[in-house]
Structures are given as structure tokens and as C-alpha cells.
Amino acid sequence: MINHKKNGAFALIDSLVRHGVKHIFGYPGGAILPIYDELYLWEQKNLIFHYLVRHEQAAAHAADAYARATGKVGVCFATSGPGATNLVTGIATAQMDSIPIVVITGQVARPFIGTDAFQETDIFGITLPIVKHSYVVRNPRDMSRIVAEAFYISKHGRPGPVLIDIPKDVSLETFHYIPTNPNEIDLPGCRPIPQTSYKQIIQAVSLIQESNQPLLYVGGGAISSDAYKEVKLLAEYFEIPITTTLMGKGIIEDTHPLSLGMLGMHGTAYANFAVSECDLLIALGARFDDRVTGKLDEFACKAKVIHIDIDPAEIGKNRIPQVAIIGDIKVVLKQILAYVEQECQIDKQQTQSWLERIRHWKEDYPLSFNEDSVQLLPQEVIRAINNLNTNISFFITTDVGQHQMWAAQLINTGPRKWISSAGLGTMGYGLPAAIGVQIAYPDSTVVCITGDASFQMNCQELSTIAQYKLPIKIIIINNFWQGMVRQWQQAFYGERYSHSNMNQGMPDFVQLAKAFGIKAICIKNKYELHSSFEKFFAIKEPLIIDCHVSKEENCYPMVAPGKSNSQMIGLIKQLKKNTLFIKDEKFIES
Structure with a gap:
């Protein structure tokens, strides 16, 4: 247990190491120099490593991608003023895609805050709409607790970015340092994730069993939840085709027979046809984004909806579901699968005509392009x-x-x-x-x-x-x-x-x-x-x-703004394999 005088910068780096942080992306500057000076000592001991980017926006994006790939919290540093404001696009990117990052910025010393001091900006205020939570560290004794809370908040529930703004004199001030245990965080404001009721599980499974044309619509929430195995099992148990959002890509191999690829504005024709014709839409960690739905009132308009999401704000935001379950996708699907294994007899023949129909769409409307083009496509x-x-x-x-x-x-x-x-x-x-x-x-x-x-x-x-x-x-x-x-x-x-x-x-x-x-x-x-x-x-x-590559090539299929997903521009119908195509109602020789 450390219990002697250290400064705020030491408390920060020590707290990051205690949270398992190995890699930081950043760019130094005046207000954050005490932190970089402390970082130098820790790097000499090979306890943590910093990667120097050439623009602060890149630090935020690198931390964001680090989090997406590993499932851990990404960390980035920047100094005050322009250093902090250069992070804004990266913070907003992480917020929109629900990515857990902790953003640490330097700030002018406490006596200068509010005086328009050199390189002072209110990054706390600027980023309020694009962070999950934010802090200004006014007392170095709060540093370890704030870091622990930031990591907890960033990962708890729907993930997102958390900002910690640290005045320069807070980094330099010494105090008797007692670290916060990362496992002993108590945040009453972070509501616990609701427990799924047995009744909800029965309702969801009943709708699946009644459906002849079900479709799994999988978003980034399933990736964040690491629910790959559970999504695949659910699909294979009931023989349900899967389509994903851009964020849900990778939840299942595109070569899997149940995979329809991506849906939406530039989704596959067969995914968009399927969502237009399905009688049950099972939305897993997806938010009914406009690039997915097209004309909202015609999106899956024949379908009942089961919506499972960890964020209660997403339930009913764009589409009212028949069954709504608030919870972690992986946990909820495990409960559904356990119930199915114990209580249900599965009729896999129930969806066979639906799958056969989709197979014909795949044959008739493949992702094709003119491979005989002289130009490189x-x-x-x-x-x-x-x-x-x-x-x-x-x-x-x-x-x-x-x-x-x-x-x-x-x-x-x-x-x-x-x-x-x-x-x-x-x-x-x-x-x-x-x-x-x-x-x-x-x-x-x-x-x-x-x-x-x-x-x-x-x-x-x-x-x-x-x-x-x-x-x-x-x-x-x-x-x-x-x-x-x-x-x-x-x-x-x-x-x-x-x-x-x-x-x-x-x-x-x-x-x-x-x-x-x-x-x-x-x-x-x-x-x-x-x-x-x-x-x-x-x-x-x-x-x-x-x-x-060819300068004229367009990305098709495409759903025009305000149109339903079944109305696609540039849709190619393969009439005879490798010989003749129809595109935009004109014959094109391949």
C-alpha cells in the first residue's frame, strides 16, 4: 500500500497502471507537461507505453480502435486549448458508436481558469453533449477515485467516452497518496442493469416459435457484449437468417448460410428484401438508425418486433416493440437459450420456405459488378x-x-x-x-x-x-x-x-x-x-x-433517402449466370 507524498501526476499514472492500462496515445503540451514528465519515469520501468501521434485527433481515433479491437478501455492524452479541442471529433466518433475510451486533457492552473489564459478552453463544457460523463479534477486527492470512476462509467451499461480534465497545478501538487481500489467503486448514479424476467423470456420465445419468417437484426451492442457465440446459437437453433448493421459486422461469418450481410442504404438486396418481408424482427443491440431503416414507417412494416438492448433510451425510440428487454445481449441470449433447451421443442422446418425464398434472392440479386471492365474496379x-x-x-x-x-x-x-x-x-x-x-x-x-x-x-x-x-x-x-x-x-x-x-x-x-x-x-x-x-x-x-480505380464506379445497391429498403437504386438482377444482367431496367452485357 502506497501511503506517502506524491503529486497528482503520479496518482494519475499509478491509477492507470492499476486499471491494467498498457498503451496510451497522445501528444504533449504545456498544461499536460507534468503528467508527461511523470510518464517518462514509468516508461523507463516498462510499466506503461505512450505512442506519439502527430495530431490529437489521431490519438482519440487510435484509442477508440484499440478499444473496439480489444474490448478494453482505450486511453488518450492531450494538452489544453487546441490540443483538447483537436480531440473533439474523435470523442464524438466514440460516443456515436458506443466505444469506451477515457480522454485525459491538461488544463491551465486552477487560479487561471475562467481568465482566458493562454491555451485555455472549457473542454468540459465543449464536450458535454458528446461524452458519457466528464470531470475536472479540482483536488489531487480525488485523482485515483476519479480515474476508477471514469473506467467504470466508460464500460458500464452502454459504453462511451469519459473526459478527465486536469489543471496543471493539480498535477504538480503533492499530498499523502492512498490509491482507490478499482474493484471498490460505488456509484449510486450508475443504475444496475435490470434483470430479465422469466415472463419476458417466455414472451420472446413464443413470438419466435410463432414466426414463419423471422429475421435477426444485429447491431454493435452484440459486438460490445461479446455475444458472438450466443447470436450464432440462437440463429442455428431456430434457423433464423441474420443481417447486421455496419457496427454489427463480424458477429457471424459472411459465408455462413444464414448470413445476409449488411442491410440498409448500401446493404445487400436480399437483406433489404428480407427485412421488408419478415413477420418477426429480432433486434439485438441495434438502434434503428436512419441509414438502416430508410423510410421508417415502411421498415419491417409487416413484422412484430423483439428489441433487446442495454440502453433503455433506445427501446421504443424509433420503433415500438411487442417485446422489449433491457439488458446485456450476451446475458439475455444465454437466458433465452437455456429456456429453449429446457422447455421447447424446436421445429426447424418452420422457416425452411422462408430460407428457400431468401436463397432465391441471393441467386437473383448477388453483389455483382462488371468484371469484364477494362478499368481496374x-x-x-x-x-x-x-x-x-x-x-x-x-x-x-x-x-x-x-x-x-x-x-x-x-x-x-x-x-x-x-x-x-x-x-x-x-x-x-x-x-x-x-x-x-x-x-x-x-x-x-x-x-x-x-x-x-x-x-x-x-x-x-x-x-x-x-x-x-x-x-x-x-x-x-x-x-x-x-x-x-x-x-x-x-x-x-x-x-x-x-x-x-x-x-x-x-x-x-x-x-x-x-x-x-x-x-x-x-x-x-x-x-x-x-x-x-x-x-x-x-x-x-x-x-x-x-x-x-475507375472514376465513375458507383456503390450499389443504394436506398435513396426517404425510400423504403425494398426500393433500391442500381439493383442488379442476374438473369443468366455470368452472361446477362439487368441494372436500372437496362440490359448490360457482362
Whole structure:
């Protein structure tokens, strides 16, 4: 037991170590220098490690991705003023996707707070709408308790970011330090997760047994809960097809016969048809987001709904369920499965006609593209990545846009191996996210799929990758446009391409990589893709592959804003395998 004089900075680092923190992402500055000075001593003892990013936004994204991949709380540091405000986008990204991170910022000394001192901003006030909770440490004696509470709150219930703002003089002030035991936190304000009643379990199972056309709609809450085994068991017990949100991707292999892939705006045709025709929708850790539902009053309009979520605020927010269960997905599904095993006789034939109907949709409306195109297509690049990922061992991070949707459609991945900004849709997320994942799993293959526009938003992090020799594979789907913006301008804004072309001023990404001491190649055609992709992928060091793809390719299917999920733009119907397609009611020879 430590019981002698230490300062606030010591109390902070000691508390982080006691919570099992091994890795921190951050950038130093004046107000947080006492903490970095203390951190230096702890790093010398190999008790904790800090990774220097080149922009504070990247620190938040790296901590966020670290949390997504590991299930642990991610931690990032920044100084006061602009250092703190540079974190805001990363904090909002974590908040929208329910990711547990603890954000620690330096602040001007207590006597200067409120005086517009140099590099003073009210980061506590600025971030109030985008954090789960926040603290300003006014007394160093509170440091250990606040850290323990922050970690508890960040993980308790629906996860999210927690901010700790530390004035500079609090870090320096000495006191008799007695650490808080992380296992002895009592927070009456954190309501316990409700116990699921036996009656609710019976009601849910009864609806499943009555259903002939059920559908599992699985979101990020199931990933946060680590409910992969339970979701798969439930699906296989009752022969229920599964569709996922962007956040739920990886809950089940895309190659599983019950998997329908992603639903929604750029979901598969068969997932969107299934949700439009199902008679029971079982929502697990999903929030009925607008990109999923399309026209809300036509979303699963023929279905009864079972909604299971850990956050009571999500129940009934967008759709009133027939059965609502508030609880941890894994725990609730275990209870359902136990009841089913003990009390139920399962008729697996009940859904067979439904599954057969879905099988025909899969055959008729596959995720297709014109493979005979002379130009290199973005889907071919992503499929090549997927072909190398035969045992689903790759961690995939993405940025936001067309490449993200193509990757979601075509990449087969596993639990916690799909790392993507969903709710906020943050361009510039993919590269720092890859850093966070590679630090968490140094021996794993981490692939960042990005676009030319997204990559330029945080490409300074190539310096971080070079410094720590992180063997990340960065695949740039380069169409010289802000691809999704261009697609929307083409479809809905009369082809007025206002400021979406990125060609002028675009750097040579190969030369840019070389400036950071990173290997890079440029692929401009199909031959180069197939002849060199696997060889370069095997390199055990950082690598950029700049893929020049068709500039006109659009991401389909697509549900237009305000339309129902069954009304998709660019829907391709395969009439005769590999010979003839119908797209937008026009014949296209393949």
C-alpha cells in the first residue's frame, strides 16, 4: 500500500497502471507537461507505453480502435486549448458508436481558469453533449477515485467516452497518496442493469416459435457484449437468417448460410428484401438508425418486433416493440437459450420456405459488378484483400465513403476485426485506427482500406507508423474524387460536381510514402493487381498500395433517402449466370 507524498501526476499514472492500462496515445503540451514528465519515469520501468501521434485527433481515433479491437478501455492524452479541442471529433466518433475510451486533457492552473489564459478552453463544457460523463479534477486527492470512476462509467451499461480534465497545478501538487481500489467503486448514479424476467423470456420465445419468417437484426451492442457465440446459437437453433448493421459486422461469418450481410442504404438486396418481408424482427443491440431503416414507417412494416438492448433510451425510440428487454445481449441470449433447451421443442422446418425464398434472392440479386471492365474496379481490389484473408485473421480498418461500403459488402471478417466509424462517419478515421489496432495486436495483419480523400485527412500519421515501425498495409482506393459525394451529386444534384474532385493538388502517394521512409507501389490495372498484390502483402513492414480505380464506379445497391429498403437504386438482377444482367431496367452485357 502506497501511503506517502506524491503529486497528482503520479496518482494519475499509478491509477492507470492499476486499471491494467498498457498503451496510451497522445501528444504533449504545456498544461499536460507534468503528467508527461511523470510518464517518462514509468516508461523507463516498462510499466506503461505512450505512442506519439502527430495530431490529437489521431490519438482519440487510435484509442477508440484499440478499444473496439480489444474490448478494453482505450486511453488518450492531450494538452489544453487546441490540443483538447483537436480531440473533439474523435470523442464524438466514440460516443456515436458506443466505444469506451477515457480522454485525459491538461488544463491551465486552477487560479487561471475562467481568465482566458493562454491555451485555455472549457473542454468540459465543449464536450458535454458528446461524452458519457466528464470531470475536472479540482483536488489531487480525488485523482485515483476519479480515474476508477471514469473506467467504470466508460464500460458500464452502454459504453462511451469519459473526459478527465486536469489543471496543471493539480498535477504538480503533492499530498499523502492512498490509491482507490478499482474493484471498490460505488456509484449510486450508475443504475444496475435490470434483470430479465422469466415472463419476458417466455414472451420472446413464443413470438419466435410463432414466426414463419423471422429475421435477426444485429447491431454493435452484440459486438460490445461479446455475444458472438450466443447470436450464432440462437440463429442455428431456430434457423433464423441474420443481417447486421455496419457496427454489427463480424458477429457471424459472411459465408455462413444464414448470413445476409449488411442491410440498409448500401446493404445487400436480399437483406433489404428480407427485412421488408419478415413477420418477426429480432433486434439485438441495434438502434434503428436512419441509414438502416430508410423510410421508417415502411421498415419491417409487416413484422412484430423483439428489441433487446442495454440502453433503455433506445427501446421504443424509433420503433415500438411487442417485446422489449433491457439488458446485456450476451446475458439475455444465454437466458433465452437455456429456456429453449429446457422447455421447447424446436421445429426447424418452420422457416425452411422462408430460407428457400431468401436463397432465391441471393441467386437473383448477388453483389455483382462488371468484371469484364477494362478499368481496374474498386470492388476487385477489395475482393483481392478478402481472398488473402482466408482464415479471417486480418483486422480491417476503414475510412468513410464508397470504399467503406464496398468493404462492408465484400470483406468477410470476424468479431472485433471490423473497425469502422459508423454513426459519425468520420473521414480520416482509418489510418489512426489502424495504429491503435496494430499496437494492441503487434503480431497480427492490420489492413487500412481508405480513399484518396479520406487518406489526406490524417496522412501525417505515416510519421507515427514509421517511428514505431508498424507493419500496417494501407490500401488506397484512389478514384481522384470524394467518391460518395460525387455519387450523390450525380444521383440527386443534377451532376453538379461542386468541389468533390480531388485531382488537382493530389500528391503522389508513392512519393509521399517514401518521404516517410515507407514502401509504396502504385497499381493501375488488373494485371498489376493480380501479379503483385499477394507478394507485396507478405512484406512484414509498413506498405502503401495506391490503387488507381475507375472514376465513375458507383456503390450499389443504394436506398435513396426517404425510400423504403425494398426500393433500391442500381439493383442488379442476374438473369443468366455470368452472361446477362439487368441494372436500372437496362440490359448490360457482362
